[in-house]
Amino acid sequence: MTRYDDDLRLAHVIADQVDQHTMSRFKALDLHVETKPDHTPVSDADRDAERMIRSTLERARTRDAILGEEFGATGSSPRRWILDPIDGTKNFVRGVPVWATLIGLVDGDEVVAGLVSAPALGRRWWAAKGSGAWTGKSLSAATRLQVSGVTELEDASFSYSSLTGWEERDRLDAMLDLHRTVWRSRAFGDFWSYVLVAEGAVDVAAEPELELYDMAALVPIVTEAGGRFTGLDGKPGPFSGNAIASNGHLHDVVLDYLGD
Template identity: 55%
Template sequence: MTAGIFEDLQLALDLADMAHVLASDRFRASDLTITTKPDRTPVTDADQAIEQALRAALRDARRDDGVLGEEYGGEPLPGRQWIIDPIDGTTNFLRGLPIWATLIALAVDGEPVLGVVAAPALRRRWWAARGNGAWTATVTERGTGAPARISVSQVAELPDALLSYNSLQGWDDAGALDGLLALARSCWRTRGLGDFWSYVLVAEGQVDVAGEPDLKVWDMAALVPIITEAGGRFTSLDGRPGPWHGTALATNGLLHEAALEKIGLRTSHPDAAAR
């Protein structure tokens, strides 16, 4: 790992520490403020405060870098751009469920080269930088534990695979429920784990296939390096690589082509191999 990306990764981990403190302070708070965005999704004062704080820190540390975030926008840019989801799993957060995380990525010319997932309520963190593998550690009040390298499973056939998805309603609304059901019928077991949790479990080898039909780039960018550095593969549901196409399929790599075939969307996108 080059010195430059090491410094960027350390910055991302420092930002995760900052988000950890801010989010933990507001989780299950009796005065949590919840509003509805124009797209009818919820947003809390914690989402807004975290993104504001991370943007301010990036202005100080990486003034020339672009920033794209869920709450305060931005456009995809060439060169270096940080991509932030202050709380992935806002619905879980506001309902008091522990499956939520801050996602932080750095993309260079559109390709995510590092990602950090910080899940304070689970006391876990995952991270990866290109060429340096994928890692996880426990995080408590006493600090971050010893890192452990993670890798995807070696399950090679769908009948032996564990599939995780987010919401049946989401797949139905996207007109892709038949594809999900076809994939699910081919797999050993299914779980509706959802959000970032499905994908980091793919990276850890505990889940073999995960996918969603309606996502934004900030939902996915930090996950791409973690999945790929763990030995897996990350594309859209029609097979296009990267986090820019509005959908996600993550697998251990061995199952990817079979999963794409079951979902059945690739044939309707002749440019599936292109970004």
């Protein structure tokens, strides 16, 4: 089996650089924020962070392709780095510390490595295929992740982002039925929902509309922790435009509620 530990170490080096920049712009009085055509915000910090990541990858992985939220796709290699320079930009621009840089690596049609760095929380989560999922402040100070063992929806903690997308997808009634069935539901949102699944603090997370760069880095973190990550269509991975992540035990029953 191909190992991706060197790629994961590179992702940590990149995150070290990017964290310094994003933290210097977090709550900065001169932060410049614009609205993109899809009506989502983007700041100068998002664009500069992606430029930094691309610059390092273009030197260190010259043959690899890149797909980023802010600057699109470059290259045509089966190895693709998938980047979200600041996941949770709305939090970032409002001074909420729940935001992160997402770095994923796809090899062919499989996500083989992922790193999530949330410097305002002082935490990282990472995983590579066959190497387990981990959290901590660095590679040398890490704890292995394991999903929960909850097997009944009535005992489950469920996280989502917002209700708007479910309404647009004509799944709001199903979403509310699920909400009424589970033990607890909270809108942690963005990357936070999924790393909490990997930690075992949340049992299920779902969102109806996502881009590849929102999900890629999260997939190996959830699956290497023992969980499942699929689209609402039940297909594994981050390629369906939406997501359900779970501890595995609850996945099929949640698909019965929310799935296509």
